[in-house]
Amino acid sequence: MQEDLGAQVRSEMFKRKMSQKQLAELVGISNAYLSDIxxxxKDGPKAQEHIKHIRKILSI
Structure with a gap:
């Protein structure tokens, strides 16, 4: 995940008062794997699929 995209994810999670663990559960991955993304x-093909899902969940 690009640095700016990582910042967007953290910012949106903060706005929604959502923990990283909650987002990981919504995406269906571990908290550690979400952190790596x-x-x-992590930026392989599987990670890219998860990034799409994260963007959809957070509307970014």
Whole structure:
């Protein structure tokens, strides 16, 4: 996930008073894996699918 996209995700989670754990549950992945995606450590094809889902959930 690009740095600016990671910032958007954190910002939107803050606005919604949503924890990272809650978002991970909605996406269907572990909290640790979500953290890796947000920080840009995971960016393969599967991670890209999760990023699409995250964008849809957060409307970004």
């Amino acid at each position: 947000i920080r840009g450590r």
